[in-house]
Amino acid sequence: MRAITLGTTQLKQILKQPVSWVVLFVMPIALVGFLLYGLEHIIKTESLLPPFDVAIVDDDNTKETKILIQQFQDDDELSELITFRNMDEEKAQSLLEANKIAAILKVPEGFTDGIRYGENKPVTVIGNEQRPFQASLFLEMMKSAADLVSAAQSGVNTIYDYMVEIGYSEDYINRVANETITDFTLFAFGRQNMFEKEKVESLQGVEPLEYYSISGFLFLLLFTGLLTMSLITSSNRQVDERLRTFGVSAGSHVVSTFLTQAVILMMQALIILGSLWILTDLKITGHLGWSTLTTLCAVLIISIWYTFLSNLPLGEGIRFFVAFVFLVIFTTLGSLSLPESYFTGILEWVNLSTLSHWIHSLLVHSFFIENEEILFACLGVLGGMGGIMLFSAFLLRQVKQA
Structure with a gap:
């Protein structure tokens, strides 16, 4: 009960700030504009060259x-x-x-x-x-x-x-x-065979608009989670001592942070998906039930990720910097910018170790390709990662309150 009360208080404080509404409503429209105009060449020609x-x-x-x-x-x-x-x-x-x-x-x-x-x-x-x-x-x-x-x-x-x-x-x-x-x-010089055209399905077998819509959707959730973490950390710093006096446990702190993140990100997810489906030609060609479940899973995992980061024993500025570095890694090496097939050697291992890679694969194979084998594999990996991070967040919070 205390966790829900604390989470509600944090949510009210966040929504009072103008930047929250900009992130929630303006950025989804910016994403749709980027997908329609910034990637126009790739979408039409299906070629990066x-x-x-x-x-x-x-x-x-x-x-x-x-x-x-x-x-x-x-x-x-x-x-x-x-x-x-x-x-x-x-x-x-x-x-x-x-x-x-x-x-x-x-x-x-x-x-x-x-x-x-x-x-x-x-x-x-x-x-x-x-x-x-x-x-x-x-x-x-x-x-x-x-x-x-x-x-x-x-x-x-x-x-x-x-x-x-x-x-x-x-x-x-x-x-x-x-x-x-x-x-x-x-x-x-290869008469009639100088140039053989072969279509390689590097984007996990989906169209560029579909692939990069999922990428943009994930990027905005990760970015919103980063800002929400910063806002929660700022508000928590002001009331931590008072809450500790009233005996608010480490578990309540962790759960309240997680719930606040999840509510904000779910609102963001609904707005982004609604904007994409209304303003573009995207259609769910996979399974509607799986799509709903995996969207919820993506929101929960990202919420757990930022809950874990918000409990690291670091200064607020350093914590934000670390989170931002991970956001850059997820964007460049975590299947958001380039698909898995483009990475080899050590970069392939980095790609497979990122949250964004597994979440991206999960969403692609539920929204556009119904592949239950890949879905169960992604859910298993993400479930393991989420459990470890949530348990670590609880331990770190106990250490901070000790």
């Missing part, structure tokens, strides 16, 4: 290189990512300096003859330092093709030497050699 232009400078100017350039420009899959523009070197350099293109592909004079006679005359790729990722991607594509060009040279030479040894006429040998150069060059 925007299309870019590459200039082609053909100094060889042969039939084979013209066919090669045309091949690049006509490839439907490749054209979704890269637009090839044929121009002279001077114009290409000016566009590169103006950051209008990601790279220059320069075909040297004698490129075709180099394949015929086994001379090493590779194409040159000049990348744009202002677009390192796009330039590196294109460079790797060209390196792969260059390895095949080397093999093509050996193939042309083998065929040429064989026909000379057999005694074919010079006209026939030249004609076959030219055809072989064309075939091998186009094959080397």
